Amino acid sequence: MSAAEELLVTSSLEVLRDGQRLTLRFTGDWTTQELARHDPALRNLDPQDAREVAMDLSQCGAVDSAGAWILDRTLDDLKRRGLNVALVGAPPAVETLMGTVAARHVECPPAPKGDNPLVAVILRVGRETVRISREATDLLSFLGLTITVMLRSLAMPWRIRGTALISQMEQTGLNALPIVGLISFLVGVVLAYQGADQLAQFGAQIFTVNLVAVGILREMGILLTAIIVAGRSGSAFTAQIGTMKVNEEIDAMRTLGLDPMEVLVMPRVIALVLVLPLLTFYADIMGLLGGAVMATVVLDISFFQFARQLNDAVTVETLAVGIIKAPFFAFIIGMIGCYEGLQVTRSAESVGQQTTRAVVEAIFLVIVLDAMLSIFFSVIGF
Amino acid sequence: MAALEGAGTGEGAGSAAQDRAAPPVLSISGLKTQFGTSVIHENLDFSVQPGEVMGVVGGSGTGKSVLIRTIIGLNKPTAGRISVFGRDLAGLNGAELMAMRSRWGVLFQDGALFSSLTVAQNIEVPMKEHSDLSPALRQELIDVKISMVGLPPDAAHKYPAELSGGMRKRAGLARALALDADILFLDEPTAGLDPIGAANFDILIGDLQRALGLTVVMVTHDLDSLYAICDRVSVLVDKRVKVGTIDALMREPDPWIQEYFGGPRGRAAAGSAEKAGTQPAGTA
Numbered sequence: 001m002s003a004a005e006e007l008l009v010t011s012s013l014e015v016l017r018d019g020q021r022l023t024l025r026f027t028g029d030w031t032t033q034e035l036a037r038h039d040p041a042l043r044n045l046d047p048q049d050a051r052e053v054a055m056d057l058s059q060c061g062a063v064d065s066a067g068a069w070i071l072d073r074t075l076d077d078l079k080r081r082g083l084n085v086a087l088v089g090a091p092p093a094v095e096t097l098m099g100t101v102a103a104r105h106v107e108c109p110p111a112p113k114g115d116n117p118l119v120a121v122i123l124r125v126g127r128e129t130v131r132i133s134r135e136a137t138d139l140l141s142f143l144g145l146t147i148t149v150m151l152r153s154l155a156m157p158w159r160i161r162g163t164a165l166i167s168q169m170e171q172t173g174l175n176a177l178p179i180v181g182l183i184s185f186l187v188g189v190v191l192a193y194q195g196a197d198q199l200a201q202f203g204a205q206i207f208t209v210n211l212v213a214v215g216i217l218r219e220m221g222i223l224l225t226a227i228i229v230a231g232r233s234g235s236a237f238t239a240q241i242g243t244m245k246v247n248e249e250i251d252a253m254r255t256l257g258l259d260p261m262e263v264l265v266m267p268r269v270i271a272l273v274l275v276l277p278l279l280t281f282y283a284d285i286m287g288l289l290g291g292a293v294m295a296t297v298v299l300d301i302s303f304f305q306f307a308r309q310l311n312d313a314v315t316v317e318t319l320a321v322g323i324i325k326a327p328f329f330a331f332i333i334g335m336i337g338c339y340e341g342l343q344v345t346r347s348a349e350s351v352g353q354q355t356t357r358a359v360v361e362a363i364f365l366v367i368v369l370d371a372m373l374s375i376f377f378s379v380i381g382f
Numbered sequence: 383m384a385a386l387e388g389a390g391t392g393e394g395a396g397s398a399a400q401d402r403a404a405p406p407v408l409s410i411s412g413l414k415t416q417f418g419t420s421v422i423h424e425n426l427d428f429s430v431q432p433g434e435v436m437g438v439v440g441g442s443g444t445g446k447s448v449l450i451r452t453i454i455g456l457n458k459p460t461a462g463r464i465s466v467f468g469r470d471l472a473g474l475n476g477a478e479l480m481a482m483r484s485r486w487g488v489l490f491q492d493g494a495l496f497s498s499l500t501v502a503q504n505i506e507v508p509m510k511e512h513s514d515l516s517p518a519l520r521q522e523l524i525d526v527k528i529s530m531v532g533l534p535p536d537a538a539h540k541y542p543a544e545l546s547g548g549m550r551k552r553a554g555l556a557r558a559l560a561l562d563a564d565i566l567f568l569d570e571p572t573a574g575l576d577p578i579g580a581a582n583f584d585i586l587i588g589d590l591q592r593a594l595g596l597t598v599v600m601v602t603h604d605l606d607s608l609y610a611i612c613d614r615v616s617v618l619v620d621k622r623v624k625v626g627t628i629d630a631l632m633r634e635p636d637p638w639i640q641e642y643f644g645g646p647r648g649r650a651a652a653g654s655a656e657k658a659g660t661q662p663a664g665t666a
Contacts (some may be wrong), residue, residue, distance in 0.1 A: 064562035
């Protein structure tokens with residue numbers, strides 16, 4: 001059928017009234033695409049004082065199951081109003097199709113109604129509370145399990161999977177260098193610029209160096225790196241392990257006598273614990289570099305001056321305060337990434353959900369731990 | 383080689399009930415599909431008559447699913463011409479292609495239902511996108527489709543994850559039929575179903591095909607399905623297809639075809655089909 005022909009073939013419905021006799025003449029193709037135009041007319045058909053109805057299908061073209069349904073519904077409707085209805089000139093195929101559709105038709109129950117919105121909110125709060133407390137318990141026991149397996153691995157280092165470890169270190173460490181470096185550099189630039197703006201009001205531009213150095217080394221370097229790594233590697237851990245869970249690879253591993261904790265979790269957690277301090281050091285350097293570049297450009301502080309001021313401003317301890325947090329953060333990120341991966345159920349949808357959850361939880365816990373450590377360090381005067 | 387030409391042997395022995403005068407619903411000529419350096423189909427010719435149930439079989443990796451994916455436009459053919467309802471698919475613009483797509487329905491292997499929607503909402507998707515039916519009428523038609531594919535009414539508001547494999551396939555079929563497609567493409571409809579479920583699904587497809595006058599193209603490994611509902615079968619061998627009734631194909635010298643239909647499973651399927659009297663000749 002050409003496009004032109006398709007345009008010509010349309011359906012129409014004629015309603016002819018003749019005293020007590022009502023004739024409905026269906027012409028053309030009664031297919032899904034045509035029905036929208038006729039449905040309201042048929043639905044609201046008013047027989048008035050007619051006693052007999054003839055449904056004339058002799059001019060009908062193609063009728064599909066939707067068309068047959070409409071015809072059959074109209075027929076039923078009129079019959080139910082106590083009218084005498086007759087099908088006239090219906091092609092046998094159409095009549096059969098109407099019969100088939102009618103015979104099989106079962107009305108589906110209406111969609112279940114949701115709860116009252118207020119109740120729904122309360123229900124949700126309750127459910128989430130239960131879920132979170134359950135998750136906290138599970139996470140705590142997973143923490144214990146991870147530490148046990150880790151200690152066992154350290155006691156028997158030959159059982160650590162070297163290839164997997166190196167490959168994870170490459171993926172989480174080496175491959176993260178560009179993004180970590182760029183972001184730290186830019187944060188150094190921003191800190192220096194904002195600091196210079198404020199400190200210039202007291203004529204104390206030179207202390208911009210102190211601000212950048214202490215800010216980057218103590219907090220910003222490690223925090224930014226941890227957040228980037230949580231988004232980059234923590235999510236990857238969840239997605240990798242989760243996909244393996246969906247494919248039943250984890251179950252296969254267990255049946256082959258391999259412990260997923262040892263094969264999957266350990267290399268990832270250990271790799272991250274080894275790599276995050278290195279990444280943090282690199283981020284510190286890049287951040288200072290960003291600050292130095294900005295200081296040279298905007299404040300006319302030369303690299304040499306910057307280095308001298310830096311020497312006055314910070315000690316190795318300042319650097320250590322930042323870096324010492326890295327293994328703890330790495331452990332949290334790695335553990336949560338793996339834990340959420342193992343929580344994936346057998347659907348692709350849950351991989352996405354758990355990945356989101358892993359990133360949010362990891363970042364949240366990293367920041368909580370960072371706050372706690374800051375207080376701890378200030379109490380012990382570090 | 384010319385004597386082995388699939389189309390030739392097929393047409394000769396094709397069931398007499400087929401209306402040879404009718405133009406084919408689907409015809410492919412000189413199709414070539416290539417991924418990188420591996421050629422899947424070469425110079426493949428294939429046509430399907432209106433109202434016919436065509437089975438597509440072939441060994442693993444011979445490109446059965448690729449053939450269907452190419453016809454429905456998910457793969458671009460390297461060369462060749464595909465026309466559906468007499469119109470070349472390559473020459474269609476966006477709107478025409480859309481209109482064409484609403485005339486065919488596709489059932490993917492595991493139903494491919496949208497997992498975030500209920501069964502009823504899944505069936506509603508094509509209706510919402512491609513027609514201007516009122517919500518009340520859509521609801522009625524969803525009921526019609528759900529009952530036609532034999533799903534229980536309470537399945538309408540379930541999510542795909544809550545359904546069994548067989549029910550997911552039925553729901554997928556209902557979605558494929560949502561706009562009353564003229565051609566139905568089925569990719570391994572009975573794979574993964576238990577024998578009873580598979581037999582019921584065969585019966586369902588046969589019933590719907592007769593009731594709605596559908597043209598069905600079905601990729602399958604299931605010999606029982608072939609015997610139960612297919613009018614003709616295309617076998618993918620040597621990057622081409624050989625088409626014919628099962629009886630005609632059994633006379634092909636090709637070793638794979640011999641092995642396929644003449645092997646223990648093939649003979650068992652033939653035997654049970656004869657016993658049940660469901661040979662295609664009986665239903666045609």
